[in-house]
Amino acid sequence: MEIVDYAMPLMKIEGLAKQAYALCLKHKFEEAEEVALKIRTEARILGLTLAIMQNKDEVHRPHE
Numbered sequence: 001m002e003i004v005d006y007a008m009p010l011m012k013i014e015g016l017a018k019q020a021y022a023l024c025l026k027h028k029f030e031e032a033e034e035v036a037l038k039i040r041t042e043a044r045i046l047g048l049t050l051a052i053m054q055n056k057d058e059v060h061r062p063h064e
Helices: 007-025 029-060
Strands: none
Touching: 007 029
16 A cells, blocks of 8 residues: 655645745845745645545545
């Protein structure tokens, strides 16, 4: 059985958000923007992961 991990993208997003916040406090907006791109990438991965999980759940548990 394949394991689909939603926790890892969430943890990465959390760490990146903290990093972006710290950079903004230091007025390093260009660097924060680069981190924001990474956040968007991880958010996309999270969205796709959740869609996979939902599809697997629907296969295992038919609509009631």
